[in-house]
Amino acid sequence: MVNRTDKTVWAVATDTPAYPEGRRLEPGRSTSVTVADDWGGRVWGRTGCASTAAGPCATGDCTSVCDGPNPPTTLGEFSLDAYAGMDFYDVSMVDGSNLPMYINISHTTTTDPVSPDGCYRGVCTTEVDCPRQMQAVSDGQLVGCKPPCAAFGGPTYCCLEEWAGRENCVPAKWPVDYTQVFKKAAPYAYSYAFDDSATMPCKGACYYRVTFGVTG
Numbered sequence: 001m002v003n004r005t006d007k008t009v010w011a012v013a014t015d016t017p018a019y020p021e022g023r024r025l026e027p028g029r030s031t032s033v034t035v036a037d038d039w040g041g042r043v044w045g046r047t048g049c050a051s052t053a054a055g056p057c058a059t060g061d062c063t064s065v066c067d068g069p070n071p072p073t074t075l076g077e078f079s080l081d082a083y084a085g086m087d088f089y090d091v092s093m094v095d096g097s098n099l100p101m102y103i104n105i106s107h108t109t110t111t112d113p114v115s116p117d118g119c120y121r122g123v124c125t126t127e128v129d130c131p132r133q134m135q136a137v138s139d140g141q142l143v144g145c146k147p148p149c150a151a152f153g154g155p156t157y158c159c160l161e162e163w164a165g166r167e168n169c170v171p172a173k174w175p176v177d178y179t180q181v182f183k184k185a186a187p188y189a190y191s192y193a194f195d196d197s198a199t200m201p202c203k204g205a206c207y208y209r210v211t212f213g214v215t216g
Contacts, residue, residue, distance in 0.1 A: 001013070001018075001023070001025070001030060001031050001032070001033075001043060001045075001209075001210045001211075001212070002025075002029075002030040002209060002210070002211045002212065002213070003025035003026070003027055003028065003029055003030065003045075003212050003213070004027075004028070004211055004212060004213025004214075004216065005027060005099065005100070005212050005213050006027050007027065007047055008024065008025065008026055008027070008047070008049075009025045009045040009046070009047060009099065009212050010022035010023065010024055010025070010045065010046040010047075010049050010052070010057065010060075011023045011025050011031055011043070011044075011045055011210075011212070012043065012044055012045070012046060012060070013033050013035075013041060013042070013043045014041035014042050014043075015035075015039070015041050016033040016034075016035060016041070017033060018031070018033050021052045022046060022049075022052065024052075025045075025212075035080070036080075037080060037081050037205075038080055038081045039078065039080045040078060040079045040080065040082070041077075041078055042075050042076065042077050042078070043075070043076035043078070043210050044060050044073050044074060044075050044076065044099075044101075045060060045074070045098070045099045045101070045212045046059060046060035046061060047059045047060065047098060047099065047143060048138060048143060058138040058139075058141075058143045059072060059073060059098035059099075059136065059138070059143045059144045060073045060098055060099075070095075071095045071096045071136075071144075071146055071147055071150045072095060072096025072097055072098045072136050072143075072144035072145055072146050072147065072150070073095045073096065073097075073098050073144075074091065074092070074093055074095075074096075074097045074098055074099050074100070074101045074189075075091070075092040075093075075094075075095060076089070076090075076091055076092075076101060076103055076210045077089060077090050077091075077092050078208070085203055085204070086201050086202070086203050087201065087202045087203070087206055088199050088200070088201055088202075089103060089199075089200055089202065089208065090103075090188075090189070090190055090198050090199045090200060091103060091186060091188060091189040091190065091198070092189060092190040092198075093128075093147070093182035093186065093189045093190060093191055094147060094190050094191070094192060094193055094195075095147055096134075096136070096144055096145050096146045096147040096150065097128045097130075097144055097145045097182060097185070097186075098136075098143060098144035098145075099144075099212045099213075100118075100125050100126070100127055100128070100185065100186065100212065100213055100214045101125075101186070101189075101210065101211065101212055101213075102114050102118035102120075102125050102186065102188070102210075102211050103200075103208055103209065103210050103211075104116055104208070104209045104211070105202050105206040105207065105208055105209075106206070106207045106209070107204075107205055107206065107207045108202055108203065108204045108205065108206045108207070109203065109204060110201070110202045110203050110204070110206065113188070113200055114188055117215045117216060118211065118213070118214065118215040119215055120187050120188040121187065123187045124214075124215035125185065125186055125213075125214045125215045126184070126185045126186075126214050126215070127185060127214055128145045128181060128182060128185040128186075129181065129184065129185065130142070130144075130145035130181060131178070131181065133151055133152070134146045134147075134148070134151040134178065134181065145181065145182075148174075148178040148179070148192075151178075152178075156174055156175070157174065157178070159192075159193060166194045169192065169193060169194055171191075171192055179191035179192045179195070188200070
């Protein structure tokens with residue numbers, strides 16, 4: 001896990017020594033964790049923490065029992081050796097975004113779909129250009145971008161009632177497709193719950209690098 005931002009990040013990975021307190025990463029620093037071959041979990045960064053990543057933090061904070069992140073939080077999601085020797089992984093902005101993030105692989109025969117500096121199919125990682133209505137603010141400072149459900153509520157943006165389920169939760173049919181806020185910044189990322197094209201496969205010992213930061 002690498003911090004290429006200009007702020008201190010507390011890197012967290014579920015069911016590892018970096019959870020729940022996290023690892024403090026100053027700008028330019030990195031840390032590593034080793035997981036089981038069949039590990040499944042999430043990686044994310046907390047910002048604006050008082051002393052440790054156990055909270056309180058401005059973003060990516062624990063719930064009351066520290067069982068996961070609260071919006072807005074950019075997530076790296078992993079399911080290793082999930083099917084036929086394949087790993088599946090993704091960057092998710094379903095819970096909004098507090099940090100830019102991209103994931104690389106190495107030591108494998110699988111071709112890395114994301115370049116070492118975070119570009120995907122010719123489009124590179126940038127900060128989220130967050131509309132005012134979706135901005136998350138802490139102590140007067142912009143700290144992240146909320147997901148549409150948290151920002152606006154209601155069955156449409158929360159994919160409830162007549163909008164529930166894969167067939168009905170279609171952002172292109174919303175009054176405004178706010179998922180594009182996240183897609184423009186990270187074209188490889190999940191932007192809503194059923195954005196399954198964002199899932200990436202890798203076969204073998206893939207050795208993942210999670211970078212907090214934009215293309216430099």
